[in-house]
Each structure stands twice: as C-alpha cells, then as structure tokens.
C-alpha cells in the first residue's frame with residue numbers, strides 16, 4: 330500500500346496552500362525557540378533549518394522522525410489533551426504564524442484551520458495525500474445539531490487515518506517531499522528519513538496483519554469511532570459507542586443496538602480510551618456483563634510512549650479481546 334512518489338507530489342502540488350513566508354524563516358526559528366515554553370512541546374533546536382507546527386501528536390511524530398535534527402517541531406495540542414475541538418491561545422496562534430509550515434488535517438480541529446487562515450502560514454493538509462474515508466452513519470453529529478453545538482464541525486470525512494500504519498507511512502513520504510521542497514539544501518536527508526520511517530511503519534502494518542489474521546471474533550466495540558481505517562485494513566468491524574467525536578453522547582437507541590451487537594457477536598470487551606471519560610463505555614460493558622480494556626486512538630501520548638509503543642499495546646489488546654491465534 331505505498332503511494333508512488335510522483336503521485337504524492339502531484340497531489341501535494343494540487344492541494345497545498347502556500348503563502349510565501351520564506352523571508353521570515355530564520356526569524357521564525359528563533360522566535361519559536363524562544364516561545365517554545367508556551368507551546369505544548371517543542372524540540373529545542375534554535376538552529377533548525379525548518380520550524381514546524383504539528384496540529385497534534387501523530388503528525389508531530391512524523392515531523393520529528395522525518396526532520397530529525399534539522400527541524401524544530403512544536404505541537405499545537407498539549408500532551409495529555411484530547412485534540413478534537415482544541416482552542417488556541419492568541420500567543421499560540423502568533424507562534425504558529427511564525428513557523429515555516431503547519432501540519433494539520435482538514436475538518437478535524439476548526440481552531441487550527443482558523444489560525445492558518447488568520448496568519449496565512451504555509452499549511453500542509455494530510456487530506457491532500459490520504460484519501461479520507463467518508464464518515465459512516467454518525468449518531469453524534471445528529472445529536473450535536475439537536476443540542477445546538479454548531480461549532481462541532483467535523484465535516485463528512487473520517488480523519489483518523491494515522492491508526493492504519495500503512496497510511497501513516499504514505500503520509501511520512503509526503504511530509505518528506507514537503508520538507509524537501511521547503512528546504513531543498515537538506516532534501517536528501519528528509520527523503521531518506523521519510524523512507525526509513527515509512528519502512529518502520531510498513532513493518533508495523535505487517536505485524537498487525539499477521540497478528541489479526543486468525544481471530545475468533547472480528548467486532549470491536551470502541552468508545553469513539555477512531556478505528557475505522559484500522560478495522561478496514563485488518564478485516565475487523567468497528568462498533569462505535571460515540572461517533573467520530575469522542576464527546577458525542579450516544580442515544581438510548583444506540584446503546585440498545587450496541588447491547589444487541591455484544592450479545593450477537595459474543596464480544597468479551599468494550600474498549601475505552603485514556604483521554605476520554607470511560608463512564609459510558611463502562612456502563613455498556615457492565616450492563617452486558619463484559620470487561621473493558623484500553624484501545625488508544627493515539628490522539629496524544631503519555632511521557633515515555635510513542636506511536637509505535639502504543640500501537641503495539643493496541644495490537645496486544647485487540648488480540649486478547651478477539652482471541653487471535
């Protein structure tokens with residue numbers, strides 16, 4: 330599942346928003362380093378060739394791996410914060426405007442898109458290289474409209490592509506191309522780093538394929554619908570309690586439907602998340618007489634963890650819940 334580089338380049342060129350900020354690149358690097366204590370996290374690198382603001386953790390993970398010592402990466406979503414619907418302080422918006430490029434996903438974090446529009450900073454949308462799946466039936470969005478939460482605009486596509494390692498590998502190659510075009514002097518390094526990360530991620534994808542190849546069950550009951558790409562990639566079926574947004578409250582009808590699915594599929598586990606209250610998932614599990622376990626959507630990571638380590642824990646949790654060989 331590797332997109333060839335020419336395809337990636339074409340798509341990037343077609344979709345990239347580019348507002349020339351090259352003249353301020355050096356100043357931006359210094360300013361960001363000076364302000365980095367005010368942002369969520371940042372590699373300390375005042376001599377960085379590129380300064381990058383990543384909208385949230387998985388994009389930060391890719392930026393750091395592809396950029397290595399050459400880039401200074403800040404995350405717009407603080408560690409331990411759930412990134413859906415984050416708000417940005419004026420200071421964060423200003424420092425975002427001083428970076429060379431913002432990595433983001435459209436229709437996921439409206440505040441980030443507003444900041445990009447306001448500052449005119451160069452921005453690279455993951456949706457320009459990944460073909461996002463259409464959102465399925467989404468009870469949450471209907472509920473949100475009924476409750477008048479007009480600011481919950483998640484669009485109609487599913488942003489959670491990073492939970493399929495092969496898609497994150499495609500994205501890594503595209504970020505390599507993006508960095509190479511912004512800093513052509515170091516293009517070869519970015520390209521090599523991107524290829525190395527993509528190889529690691531494709532290897533992780535193989536581990537998932539193998540680990541989930543022969544399981545007694547294939548339905549996964551999840552807290553929010555973050556695992557659609559993962560489920561599709563490995564032959565599983567996702568049953569989300571909330572919709573694409575973790576704050577969605579399921580309707581009583583949806584809860585009855587999930588109880589029926591647990592009954593019919595013999596599911597043993599309702600998955601919860603570390604950043605979202607497990608209250609509803611625990612109630613569903615308790616009513617059905619099954620257990621809970623953590624399946625992490627990696628929208629943020631705890632200290633000492635990274636994408637790969639959490640994904641391997643997710644694989645273990647899935648293999649256990651689904652009784653895989």
Ligand SMILES: [Zn+2]
Pocket residue numbers: 413489553554555573574575626628
């Ligand atoms: Zn999510």
